[in-house]
Amino acid sequence: MGTTKRIPIVTGIGVAVALLAAACGAANDKEEPPAPGVSPKSYADEPAELVIFGAVGNTEEVWNERFGNALKQKFPNYKFTYIQGSAKNTLQNHIAAGQTVDLVHDSLGGMRTNIIDNGLNFDLAPLMKSHQIDASRFEKPVFDALSDKGKLYGFPLHDGGLVLYYNKDIFDKFGVEYPKNGMTWDEAIALGKRLTRFDGGVQYLGLGVSVNHMLTMNPYSLPFVSETTGKAAIDSDAYRKLVGKTILEPTEADGYRHYLIASNKSITNDNFMKDKHLAMFVMNFYLQLQPDFGTFDWGIVSLPVFGDLPGVGSQPYPNGLFVTSSSKYKDQGMEVLHFLVSDEFQMQLSRKGFIPVVKTKAVRDAYAQDTAFKDKQIVEALYANKPAAPMARSANEGLVLTPLAANLAKVMRGVMDLNTALRVSEEQANKALEEAVRK
Known part of the structure; x- marks a missing residue:
């Protein structure tokens, strides 16, 4: 039962608020959001070299099995480099060595120490607006958990509770x-x-x-x-x-x-x-x-x-993916995040036994269907209660x-x-x- 990361975990003000808030200090602030009814610009075909730091500690094999292979197939023009974090190879050491990191895979427990305290936090509100991401699809408290003082810094990939x-x-x-x-x-x-x-x-x-x-x-x-x-x-x-x-x-x-x-x-x-x-x-x-x-x-x-x-x-306890403030490929990073929370990919995760972060009933009902525990009536237990609001967190x-x-x-x-x-x-x-x- 354990999570994939340490327990010691953000005041969530709400994704909906973040979507409507005026964005400041972001690389994309000068871009006007698409007019209603107009599809947002796609960055999927623009090349990018995305370095992903696995602060959760998953091996590259595990990362690829869960996320990496699907990302490579979805974004053939992106080059993905995955770096496994460890007690010796920490995110702090990686940054101190002057090495690039565009996306960080971390649990809720590491968000403040790894993302915020290292100055890698980047408010995703402008990108969510310009990429026209529909926040109503998501389980709000789960996304709020990866927020701090009203700013959303990452997308949850799967949940815990x-x-x-x-x-x-x-x-x-x-x-x-x-x-x-x-x-x-x-x-x-x-x-x-x-x-x-x-x-x-x-x-x-x-x-x-x-x-x-x-x-x-x-x-x-x-x-x-x-x-x-x-x-x-x-x-x-x-x-x-x-x-x-x-x-x-x-x-x-x-x-x-x-x-x-x-x-x-x-x-x-x-x-x-x-x-x-x-x-x-x-x-x-x-x-x-x-x-x-x-x-x-x-x-x-x-x-x-x-x-x-x-x-x-x-309270929810998600693992998430964070776009860093230092990344040169923030729009491509948002394309990655948007895909990982799509019904298409969340269905894959759900069937494997990862709690989805979307509210789509078909995705939830498919939970654990590709595992040995598909007959355990897990779905009823997972959704009998609504999540509590995320508490204020401290490093x-x-x-x-x-x-x-x-x-x-x-x-x-x-x-x-x-x-x-x-x-x-x-x-x-x-x-x-x-x-x-x-x-």
Whole structure:
């Protein structure tokens, strides 16, 4: 379940606003947009040498299989050069060496540090206007996630979000009904208590939550860092409510805390996928990275919802492609982005098991049809909830998430109370944030 990139993730004001906003500072600002009813100029036949930096870390083989081969076929006059990013070959190092980069493939988690902090951010509003791109086709919160202060810097290629997985074998073993789409957190927690039991020498756990993912994509869109003060924003009643319900209450079932103390581990993907002792697991949806999916009978339903947020799921977590401010081929870059979010290409991705970013029903309904999991009723789970609004993001939110997750683990083991955990976490985070500012 994991995404293809680190979790520590932009205030989305809206693609529609961006489309109507007056563009400034862009290479194409002097061009008048095409008159209504007139087709925009195509740059597909104009040659371009596009360097793509894969900050996500995919190999060139993976890039080509997912995107590159289709791009080469669609744009025979473009020369594409793909560079795989890594811990040693970072985007910062690439720029420092004076090397060109036109497009950056990155996750939401890397947008600020890789794109904005490196000065590569380029507002796409003028290009969307001149290329006459219809924003109404797209899932708005998913595009908003790649925005910052009202400016859209990249197009999402495919999406991610939190869902609830469940192990059918455990439910069948204990004769408990399967979870359903649209459950509340209270219903999911009650179901988890029925499945938290010691049987045959094995401690089964009913409901587990990936702490980092829940905090990072929380349905209330609560940020880690305040936009106004630059300080941690986690010692609040809203955070107490979020954490208490989603992370702590599931662990209050008899036997759960004893397991956490004895194992001295947090609940992870391995509890669900490898050990297979966890009945339900809330985690980011990513079908391609789960080699253990074929080893047991699993199901999927939508993320449980809060009573005051009916029908609202997690925030989106897309991977995207960004046109850089330094590129000499911005119009050709927009041609690439426009193709990758076309129904034609999104259908290909959807069939392979990548969550599409368009609202076209046929594209959504085709999800995972070319995979071994086409009969898992995944589409219903993915779209039962609407996405939450993207929260305000900070390049330093990892400095808040790290102490918060560590102290919440203490609360789950009963060695710290929640109020203390939030207060201490905020103090530790603010100290780290102050040190980061001084550097």
